[in-house]
Amino acid sequence: MSARLSDRPWLAGSALAGIWQRGAGMTMLLSQASHAYSVILAVLAARDRPRPEIWVPAYFCEGALLVARRAGARLRFVPVTEAMTPVWPEVEAMTADSVPDLLVLPHFFGAESDGALARAFCDRIGCLLHEDAAHLLQPVGTVGTWGDFVSFSPRKYCGIADGGVLVVRGAKLAAEAEQAATRLAAVPQDTRRERFLLWRNGLPWMARRGPQPAVAFDVDPYGASSLPSVWISAPSSRRLHRLGPTGLDRIAAREAVTAAAIERALRPLGLEPLPRLAGATPYILGFRAPSQATAARAHDALRRAGAIAGSWPRLPPEVLAAPQHFGAAEALRQSVVRISTRYEERRRPLDFVAALEAAAS
Numbered sequence: 001m002s003a004r005l006s007d008r009p010w011l012a013g014s015a016l017a018g019i020w021q022r023g024a025g026m027t028m029l030l031s032q033a034s035h036a037y038s039v040i041l042a043v044l045a046a047r048d049r050p051r052p053e054i055w056v057p058a059y060f061c062e063g064a065l066l067v068a069r070r071a072g073a074r075l076r077f078v079p080v081t082e083a084m085t086p087v088w089p090e091v092e093a094m095t096a097d098s099v100p101d102l103l104v105l106p107h108f109f110g111a112e113s114d115g116a117l118a119r120a121f122c123d124r125i126g127c128l129l130h131e132d133a134a135h136l137l138q139p140v141g142t143v144g145t146w147g148d149f150v151s152f153s154p155r156k157y158c159g160i161a162d163g164g165v166l167v168v169r170g171a172k173l174a175a176e177a178e179q180a181a182t183r184l185a186a187v188p189q190d191t192r193r194e195r196f197l198l199w200r201n202g203l204p205w206m207a208r209r210g211p212q213p214a215v216a217f218d219v220d221p222y223g224a225s226s227l228p229s230v231w232i233s234a235p236s237s238r239r240l241h242r243l244g245p246t247g248l249d250r251i252a253a254r255e256a257v258t259a260a261a262i263e264r265a266l267r268p269l270g271l272e273p274l275p276r277l278a279g280a281t282p283y284i285l286g287f288r289a290p291s292q293a294t295a296a297r298a299h300d301a302l303r304r305a306g307a308i309a310g311s312w313p314r315l316p317p318e319v320l321a322a323p324q325h326f327g328a329a330e331a332l333r334q335s336v337v338r339i340s341t342r343y344e345e346r347r348r349p350l351d352f353v354a355a356l357e358a359a360a361s
Contacts, residue, residue: 010231026174029232033134033153033164037068042180052101058329061313106132109286110276115146135282156283160236161194189229212303217296220314255281265353269298292334306352312338
């Protein structure tokens with residue numbers, strides 16, 4: 001890799017790469033984490049797999065699959081338990097019909113999925129493994145040590161208009177990904193409007209306080225959009241490089257304080273925080289209710305208190321069409337309430353916590 005950094009604007013500098021990369025490989029800067037599929041599919045196309053088969057857990061956000069769908073990937077969904085883990089005996093049974101080119105292993109809400117099982121499965125059948133760590137700012141535990149690809153989404157934390165990370169692990173695969181990058185169109189990403197909105201929303205008098213608009217809990221969240229450029233914009237890249245490890249550690253520490261305060265405040269609402277690794281600072285916190293009715297009541301109370309609360313995720317249509325097979329995913333969708341900490345940070349994150357605590361007392 002002899003080209004200068006400026007010749008490869010998608011390449012993270014060594015200090016920035018060291019935040020996310022574990023061992024040999026390469027760290028690529030994307031416009032958003034879901035464009036990891038743009039790179040992965042380009043690698044598979046070079047391996048003569050132009051329409052690869054991707055296996056995804058049934059409990060997964062449809063918006064995150066938009067890039068893969070548009071690229072023509074064939075998606076097959078893996079049953080999950082109510083602990084959000086793959087039902088491995090059923091995964092093994094699925095191989096009787098076909099085998100994947102790529103298996104997706106998400107680390108939901110700051111939890112650590114069983115990467116050892118996923119790695120063993122992929123090695124045995126000969127497919128690639130993608131660890132989706134978009135709910136995390138940085139690796140924690142063994143996150144990022146199992147996948148051939150690992151994706152993160154720093155734009156959700158860093159006040160930047162765009163910015164995703166794809167770690168490609170291993171020198172050989174990194175060389176393939178670099179070749180794939182040269183074949184992907186470098187569409188300029190104009191983020192002037194988004195940067196203006198970020199600046200405006202950061203002004204003290206723009207901080208949103210008070211109740212949020214009422215939204216029914218059983219209405220699916222809005223779908224995500226796909227940015228036209230695969231690669232990060234220049235302003236966002238400069239911001240990430242300026243932040244570096246020290247700046248990102250400061251953000252992680254801030255998020256840890258916010259997350260702990262929110263978790264304490266929500267227990268009286270009948271919500272149990274979903275497990276997360278010590279040190280994990282997910283930008284959305286997940287809380288499990290004992291029933292859909294309890295989840296809906298808590299959701300409404302949170303929004304009245306000013307929280308950016310909602311359901312998660314917008315399930316893929318294939319999953320919704322087969323409740324008899326993907327019932328656990330639907331049960332999770334109907335009982336998990338999420339709180340978006342990244343938005344709360346711009347809108348005085350503990351205001352709604354204070355409101356809940358005052359109401360409880």
